[in-house]
Structures are given as structure tokens and as C-alpha cells.
Amino acid sequence: MAELKFVITGTAGVGKTTAICALSDVPPVATDADTTDELSLIKNTTTVAFDFGEVILDDGVRVRIYGTPGQERFRHMWEIIAEGALGLIILVDNSRPDPLQDLMMYIDNFQQLIAETGFVVGVTRCDRSDRVSIDDYYSYLESRELFCPVIEADPRSREDMVALMDALMAMLECA
Amino acid sequence: MDSNRTISLHGFRDTDETVFCSLLSLLSFKTNAVWEVVEDETCDVTVVDVDSNQGLSLAETMENNGRRVIRFGQLSSMGAAGEMCLQKPLRAANILKCLNSLNQGDSSGHGEQTAVPVVAESIKEETVAGFRLRRWPCQEILNAYPGSSRLCALLMKEALTIEQTVERSGMAADIVWDFVNACQQRNFVVEQSITITTRNRSEHKPANAGLFAMLRSRFGSRG
Numbered sequence: 001m002a003e004l005k006f007v008i009t010g011t012a013g014v015g016k017t018t019a020i021c022a023l024s025d026v027p028p029v030a031t032d033a034d035t036t037d038e039l040s041l042i043k044n045t046t047t048v049a050f051d052f053g054e055v056i057l058d059d060g061v062r063v064r065i066y067g068t069p070g071q072e073r074f075r076h077m078w079e080i081i082a083e084g085a086l087g088l089i090i091l092v093d094n095s096r097p098d099p100l101q102d103l104m105m106y107i108d109n110f111q112q113l114i115a116e117t118g119f120v121v122g123v124t125r126c127d128r129s130d131r132v133s134i135d136d137y138y139s140y141l142e143s144r145e146l147f148c149p150v151i152e153a154d155p156r157s158r159e160d161m162v163a164l165m166d167a168l169m170a171m172l173e174c175a
Numbered sequence: 176m177d178s179n180r181t182i183s184l185h186g187f188r189d190t191d192e193t194v195f196c197s198l199l200s201l202l203s204f205k206t207n208a209v210w211e212v213v214e215d216e217t218c219d220v221t222v223v224d225v226d227s228n229q230g231l232s233l234a235e236t237m238e239n240n241g242r243r244v245i246r247f248g249q250l251s252s253m254g255a256a257g258e259m260c261l262q263k264p265l266r267a268a269n270i271l272k273c274l275n276s277l278n279q280g281d282s283s284g285h286g287e288q289t290a291v292p293v294v295a296e297s298i299k300e301e302t303v304a305g306f307r308l309r310r311w312p313c314q315e316i317l318n319a320y321p322g323s324s325r326l327c328a329l330l331m332k333e334a335l336t337i338e339q340t341v342e343r344s345g346m347a348a349d350i351v352w353d354f355v356n357a358c359q360q361r362n363f364v365v366e367q368s369i370t371i372t373t374r375n376r377s378e379h380k381p382a383n384a385g386l387f388a389m390l391r392s393r394f395g396s397r398g
Contacts, residue, residue: 004386023394057389086383138310147331149311162394167311169387170328174343 005052005064006168007082009110010091011102012070015124015155017051019091020067022161024053028067050081078109087168088119091155092137095128100140107146114146118171122153122164180208180278181215185233186224187247194265195222198356202271207278220277222247222261245273267356268349305334305369306355312363320354322346330355334367 008016020028030051052066066081068074082088090106092099103121107114121137137150149167153160182199184192196212223234226248237244245259259277261269308330317323325344329335337355341348358364 025393055390055393057386057393059389061386061389063386063390134310149327149331151311162396163314163317165394166324166391166396167327169383169390170324171331172382173325173384173387174328174332175382 003064003084004061005066005085006087006089006165007066007068007085007110007113008089008091009068009078009106010070010122011093011096014070014091014093016067016070016091019089019122019155019161020051020053020065022155022158023055023065023165025056026054028053050077072105075109082110082113085113085117087117087172088113089122089164089168090119091122091124091153093125094123094130094132095125099123099132100136103137103140107144118168118175119148120164120168120171121148121150122155122160123150124153124155126152178208178278180210180220181213181218182210183213183215183218183221184224185221186227186230187222188224191224191247191263191265195270198265198267198270202267202274202352206271206274208274210274219243220245220259224248226263243277245277266349267352271348271352300370300372302368302370303336304366305336305339306330306364307334307367308358308363309365310363312358313361316354316357316361316363319357320350323354326351326354330364334369336369336371339371 008019010016017028017030028051050066050068052064055063055065057063066085068078068081088110090103090110092103092106096102107119110119113119121141123134123137126134134150134152141148141150148171149164151160151164151167153164155161184195187195199210199212220243221237222245223230223237225231225234225246230248234244234246243259245261247261247263247265249263259273261273308327311327311331312323317327320326322344326340326346329340329343335343337348337351340346340351340355344351355364
């Protein structure tokens with residue numbers, strides 16, 4: 001039986017590992033390494049291969065939630081992780097200089113998974129910057145003829161992450 | 176086949192009149208007849224606000240004169256059972272039920288409800304108003320309508336009529352109406368013209384429905 005998995009991607013430090021923690025039934029398996037570049041200003045370690053958590057269903061079936069490494073230099077892992085995934089969550093840090101550019105980069109790199117399944121966008125740290133509004137994200141997506149939920153989310157909040165998963169599953173059901 | 180009917184409003188507050196006209200317009204694809212609001216006293220049916228003595232008296236007079244009247248008011252001011260009534264606040268489902276009952280009575284001569292007629296075999300294309308979500312609704316709305324994430328997904332992918340949304344979601348028409356109304360109030364939904372072909376009614380079997388249902392249950396999501 002093929003592995004049942006969802007993928008969470010987004011820039012380094014956006015909260016992918018935290019989001020997996022919020023959803024997982026087991027402590028996430030992480031492949032962290034110490035940060036050595038400018039990322040060390042915001043966190044001590046970063047994911048270099050992947051991390052994943054598991055949701056164990058009533059019938060014992062395990063659904064994995066993978067987090068990709070955020071940095072583009074590990075993009076060779078993205079394709080491997082995305083293979084056979086059920087759907088994609090893109091987390092975007094709204095406090096970064098150009099969050100729409102970040103979103104575009106992940107959409108371009110995961111376009112095959114997006115075309116074959118579906119995706120949702122979770123926007124984090126909206127409290128730290130309001131330069132880009134949720135409506136701006138929708139306008140950008142519409143300009144690319146993409147229609148998906150864009151939801152403000154705090155990766156530490158299980159409720160927020162469940163809302164993202166719920167939206168993603170609803171979109172997949174209606175694909 | 177749709178027929179044209181006229182309806183007039185008496186004693187309505189401006190806000191009630193606006194809401195009624197808006198709902199009537201939105202419901203035009205669900206009613207068995209095409210209803211137009213007129214001021215002409217020779218209209219097919221009159222809706223009278225009976226929450227004032229004047230309104231109540233007018234409704235009784237019109238009924239005694241054989242005019243078709245729908246009473247509109249608080250539950251306490253409604254008349255005997257069996258009369259046509261709309262309760263405050265106005266709800267799409269009530270208006271729809273009322274108008275279709277009226278039309279049913281006219282065309283069949285007996286009160287038993289039958290389904291809205293659908294031409295099953297012929298191919299019929301028509302341009303109608305559909306609804307499309309311009310953004311995912313806030314949590315407040317999602318929480319108010321359990322199962323509404325499916326409605327959101329359907330209406331985010333493409334503009335659909337209420338009837339199509341009901342058919343594809345499997346949810347009750349009044350819930351779909353209320354959900355769309357709630358989204359309209361928050362400007363989450365836009366109205367778009369769409370062309371529908373009545374023949375193309377396919378079964379939409381959700382992918383991975385069983386798996387996702389278990390996941391939602393595990394997450395404690397109301398979906």
C-alpha cells in the first residue's frame with residue numbers, strides 16, 4: 001500500500017516543523033542541522049532533509065505529514081517528498097520582505113503536485129506585518145488562475161492547522 | 176415551464192423590503208414561477224406586514240375579498256394554521272416554500288408537494304446567476320455551518336447555482352441558502368453568470384472521502 005502523506009512546505013523558519021507538531025500524534029521525526037548562515041539569527045537548527053509526523057487513524061492506518069526543508073538549496077528533496085502526496089500546504093511568512101514572491105517560488109516548484117492534487121496557503125505572522133493582505137494573496141493567485149483557500153494561521157495552534165487541513169481535504173474531495 | 180407572477184408588498188419597513196427583494200432575486204432560479212415585485216393592486220399575491228393593527232386589518236379584508244395574501248410578521252401575529260405566512264426575520268427557505276406552495280396550488284389544484292420539475296432527457300442550456308467564493312470564509316461562518324468546508328470548496332472552484340451546490344454537496348437547500356447569505360453579508364461571495372446544461376448531471380464521488388472523514392474525526396474537525 002502506498003504511503004499516505006501530506007506535505008507542508010514554506011520558507012525556512014515559517015513554522016513547518018511546529019505545524020507538524022501541532023497535528024502529529026507522535027513526536028515528529030526531524031533531520032535537523034545547526035544553522036550556519038543568516039538563518040541562525042532566527043533559529044538554531046533547520047530541517048535539511050525532511051521531518052514528519054503521523055496521524056494514526058482508528059483503523060490503525062497511519063497518515064504522515066511531511067515538512068520539506070525550507071531552503072532552496074535543499075530543493076532536490078522537495079520532489080522526492082512530494083512524490084505520491086495527497087496534497088500540499090504552503091506556509092508563507094507574511095513578515096518577510098516579499099511573501100508573494102516566496103509563494104510564487106513554492107507554487108512553481110510544486111506545480112506538478114498542485115496540478116495532480118491540490119493545495120492551500122497558510123499565512124503566518126500576519127500580526128507582524130500587514131503590508132500584504134489576504135486579499136493580495138487571492139489577487140495574486142487569481143492572476144495565475146489558481147483558486148485555493150488562503151487562511152491566516154499560527155503554526156503553533158492546532159486549531160489553525162486543523163482548519164488548513166480541513167480546507168485542503170475539502171478542496172481535494174471536490175477536485 | 177416557468178410562468179410570470181406578480182407580487183406586491185404592503186406595510187414593509189425599508190430594510191425588510193430590501194431584504195425581501197434581494198432574496199426574491201436570488202431565489203429566482205429555485206422558484207417554480209418568475210416573480211416580479213409590483214405596486215399594482217391586481218397582482219397575483221400580496222405580502223402584508225401584519226405586525227400592526229392596520230396591516231392585520233388590511234390582510235383580513237383582502238382575504239375576505241378573495242385576494243391571495245401572505246402574512247408577514249412575528250409568529251404571535253400570525254393567523255390560523257394553513258394560511259400562507261412568512262415569519263420575521265425573513266429567511267430564504269420560507270420564501271421559497273411559500274411561493275412554490277402558491278404555485279403548486281395553482282397548477283395542480285391539490286396541496287401535495289412534488290419535486291421541482293426537471294426535464295430529464297432534453298438538453299437545455301440556460302444562462303443563470305451562480306455564486307462563487309472570492310475567499311475562504313472566516314472561522315465564525317465555518318463554525319456556524321458544520322460541513323461547510325465542502326460548500327466552500329465547491330464554490331471556490333467554480334460559480335454554481337444554489338441548486339447545483341445542493342446537488343453536489345448533498346446538503347439541505349435551506350442550509351446552503353443561509354450559508355451563501357452569510358457569506359454575502361461579509362462580501363466573501365460574488366455573483367457570476369454561468370451557463371448550465373440540465374442534461375449534464377453527473378454523480379460527484381469525492382476522492383478519498385473515507386480517509387478524509389477518518390482524518391477529520393481524528394482532528395475533531397466539524398468539516
